[in-house]
Amino acid sequence: MNRETLLIIGAAGNNGAATIAALTAQHAQHFNIRAGVRTEQRASELKSKFPLIETVILDLDQPETLSAAMQGVDKLFLILGNVENREQQAKHAIDAAVAAKSVKQVLFYSVFGAQYESILFAKQFRAGEKYLEQSGLAWTHLRTIFFQQNFAGWAEGIKDGALYLAIGEGAFAPLNIEDIGEIAANILIADGHHNKAYEITGPELLSGKQLAAAFSQQTGQSVDYVSPDNSSTLASLLAAGWPKWQAEGMLELFAVFASNQAAVVSADGQQLLGREMTSIHQYIEQHISFFK
Numbered sequence: 081m082n083r084e085t086l087l088i089i090g091a092a093g094n095n096g097a098a099t100i101a102a103l104t105a106q107h108a109q110h111f112n113i114r115a116g117v118r119t120e121q122r123a124s125e126l127k128s129k130f131p132l133i134e135t136v137i138l139d140l141d142q143p144e145t146l147s148a149a150m151q152g153v154d155k156l157f158l159i160l161g162n163v164e165n166r167e168q169q170a171k172h173a174i175d176a177a178v179a180a181k182s183v184k185q186v187l188f189y190s191v192f193g194a195q196y197e198s199i200l201f202a203k204q205f206r207a208g209e210k211y212l213e214q215s216g217l218a219w220t221h222l223r224t225i226f227f228q229q230n231f232a233g234w235a236e237g238i239k240d241g242a243l244y245l246a247i248g249e250g251a252f253a254p255l256n257i258e259d260i261g262e263i264a265a266n267i268l269i270a271d272g273h274h275n276k277a278y279e280i281t282g283p284e285l286l287s288g289k290q291l292a293a294a295f296s297q298q299t300g301q302s303v304d305y306v307s308p309d310n311s312s313t314l315a316s317l318l319a320a321g322w323p324k325w326q327a328e329g330m331l332e333l334f335a336v337f338a339s340n341q342a343a344v345v346s347a348d349g350q351q352l353l354g355r356e357m358t359s360i361h362q363y364i365e366q367h368i369s370f371f372k
C-alpha cells in the first residue's frame with residue numbers, strides 16, 4: 081500500500097520537530113514525511129535527526145516555492161513562524177494546498193482563544209483559520225496555549241531567585257511541546273478530526289505564585305513571584321531582542337492571563353494524547369540544569 085504524504089511546514093521549529101519525533105517514534109510506517117524548511121542547513125540538521133524523512137526548501141513569503149513542495153501531498157500540517165504577517169503566510173500556504181488538488185486535510189497550528197479575536201496573536205491566527213475554513217479543504221485547528229518550554233527564557237531570573245511574570249493574580253495552564261507533538265501526530269494519523277477545533281492547555285491551572293513555588297520545590301532554591309508592571313515588562317522584552325509587535329502582543333497575552341480569561345484546563349489535550357499530560361513539575365525536573 082502506498083503511504084500517504086504528509087507535508088509539515090515549520091518542520092524545523094519546536095512544534096514541527098516534536099511532531100516528527102512523535103510520528104517517527106510511534107507511527108513510523110504511516111506517512112512519507114516531507115519536512116518543509118527554509119534553508120539547506122535546517123534541512124540537513126533535521127535529516128541527521130530523522131534520517132527517514134524527506135526535506136523540501138520553501139518559504140511562506142515566496143508563494144512560488146510552495147507549489148512544488150505541495151505536489152502529491154495528502155495531508156498538510158501548517159505551522160506558521162513567529163512573524164507579524166502570519167495572515168498572509170497562511171493564505172499563501174492554503175492557496176497552494178487548494179491548487180495541489182491532492183490535499184485531503186490541513187491541520188492548522190493556532191493559538192488558544194483564537195476564536196475571540198481579542199488580542200493580536202488571536203487575530204493573526206484566527207485570520208488563517210477563517211481563510212482555511214472557507215477554502216473547501218477539510219480543516220482541523222490546534223489551538224495551543226503558552227508553552228512550559230517558554231520558561232527557559234526566564235531561567236536567568238529563576239536562578240537569581242525570582243520568576244518575573246506579568247500576570248498579577250491570574251492563572252493559566254502551561255502546555256508541554258512534546259505533548260503537542262504527540263497530539264498533532266495522533267490527529268494526523270486518524271480519521272474523524274475533520275472540521276474541528278481543539279483547545280489544548282496543560283493539565284493544571286497555575287498562578288504566578290504556584291509557578292514560582294514549583295521552581296522553588298524542584299530546584300531546592302527560593303524563587304519568589306514578581307509581577308512587574310507593563311512598562312518594565314515591555315522594556316525587558318525589547319532589551320532581550322523581541323520585535324516591538326511581538327513584545328506588545330505578549331503584554332496583551334499576559335493581560336488575558338492576569339484577568340483569568342484563559343484560566344481553563346481543557347479536556348481536549350488529554351483525550352487526544354491518550355495519557356496524562358506533562359505537569360510543570362515534570363517539565364522542570366526534566367530540564368533542571370536550565371534553572372539551577
Ligand SMILES: NC(=O)c1ccc[n+]([C@@H]2O[C@H](COP(=O)([O-])OP(=O)(O)OC[C@H]3O[C@@H](n4cnc5c(N)ncnc54)[C@H](OP(=O)(O)O)[C@@H]3O)[C@@H](O)[C@H]2O)c1
Nearest residue numbers: 090092093094095118139140141160161162224225226227
Ligand atoms: N510560545 C508559545 O507559548 C506559543 C503558543 C502558541 C502558539 N505559538 C506560536 O505557534 C507557532 C509555532 O511555535 P514554535 O515554537 O514551533 O515556533 P518556531 O520554533 O519558531 O518554529 C516556527 C518555524 O517556522 C519557520 N518559518 C518562519 N518563517 C517562515 C517562512 N517565511 N517560511 C517557512 N517557514 C518559516 C521557522 O523556520 P526557521 O527554522 O528557518 O527559522 C521555524 O522553523 C509560532 O508562530 C509561535 O509563535 C507560540
